[in-house]
Amino acid sequence: MITLAIESSCDDTAAAVLDLNLSHRHRVLSNVVSSQFDIHARFGGIVPELASRCHIEAIWPVVHEALADAGVSLQDIDLITATQGPGLVGSLLVGFTFAKAVALVRQIPCTGVDHLAGHLLAILLEKEEQRPAFPYTALVVSGGNTSLFAVNNPTDFRLLGRTRDDAAGEAFDKVAKLLNLGYPGGPTVSKLAQQGDAKTIHFPRSWLGEKSLDFSFSGLKTSVANYVNQCQQKKIPLPIEDICASFEQAVIDVLVKKTLLAAEQVGHQQVVIGGGVAANSKLRKQLKGSCAEAGLGCFTPSPEYCTDNAAMIGLAGFFQFTAGSTVDPDTDAFSRSPLN
Incomplete structure (x- = not known):
């Protein structure tokens, strides 16, 4: 057809x-x-x-x-x-x-x-050997959505968890605006993060309860804003690369941990990621590594998908x-x- x-x-x-x-x-x-x-x-x-x-x-x-x-x-x-x-x-x-x-x-x-x-x-557009079998757990992460789904077949999706406030991509763009990095800010934050040290600044991770599959990034965004304000008040040069790296790591840690928790709760052996933020190389690498440690298959679509x-x-x-x-x-x- x-x-x-x-x-x-x-x-x-x-x-x-x-x-x-x-x-x-x-x-x-x-x-x-x-x-x-x-x-x-x-x-x-x-x-x-x-x-x-x-x-x-x-x-x-x-x-x-x-x-x-x-x-x-x-x-x-x-x-x-x-x-x-x-x-x-x-x-x-x-x-x-x-x-x-x-x-x-x-x-x-x-x-x-x-x-x-x-x-x-979108993962089903890849070559046959790069596609998961149904069912699988999917994380959709973009500027407008951060959600976890159980994908039972091509037309049956069950929502497992979603963001309660900012989506992950939205948080990236808002942090970029705080740092005057232009629009769209997400890719710029990720690029600068590669030059920074993610361990320099400890930004909070919002877990929302031991078994919660929901997300919240508004507190993280506020924490970045407070750090920037403190530096400006003390007239300290902003360590922009370190801020970007530490912020990005905080987002990725939450996304990866909750995705694996979702797969565990529904009993799936395969994990899929989709959405614009799914093109983030560090997120893809960390998710694949964590899935491998947990004995789960991890499938990531090509960036154009x-x-x-x-x-x-x-x-x-x-x-x-x-x-x-x-x-x-x-x-x-x-x-x-x-x-x-």
Whole structure:
């Protein structure tokens, strides 16, 4: 089944074409992402109105490029999938409405995909030997979400724990803003952390109880802010690299420990990570090492499938379609995920 997928939940316009089948021999024929980084950087964050306007301008050129790269036309498409939520509603409506319109004109099925489902299944885009078997425990960690799920099959996900305040990626960006590192700050914090000493500053780890699978990063963010204020009051030069390294280590310690605890509680032998922060090299390395010590399999998607992309939306939508789920032309987008 040749599938056209569209993702426009935030500030990236993405389209992909996939060749999918029930034997799980999936092929990504094209995967195109158009970034709005330069537009939002001057504002220090995403401006929703600008994001939706940019999606309107980019949606057809991006889809056209994805079709051309795959060597197909709209007449060859059997299924259209698009992100239905969560995200910025204005941005979501551009991609989701485009997908429904094309499906209506072409008289082919369309599915609306939960963005989190895409991240939970992105690992299945890898080569067969690099994919886990069901069930597995999955950590989704990004700028908008930090959650743990039991993934029982391609359409059955059970929430195990989630953040009570800031998501991990959001905490990275807020710390970057405290340190005047620009936007987006997460990658810059991680890059500077490589030059610092994570043992120099002890920032708190929030465990929320011995068996809790929930997360909280607001206290960590406040602790970094207090440290920065103290240095400024004492007129001490900020050890930015050490702050970044110590902060990053505090986040990773919590993410890794709770992920392994979740796998233990549900009895899974395999762990998967997804979402934009899943591209963090130190997080991937520490999670793999901890899983190996615990006798667990650890699976990490390629970096291009960690950040927002349409390929994962196409795969998740295909599984939904084979389970009997499609959307009508009047189906609306949603800002909050029912999975979370």
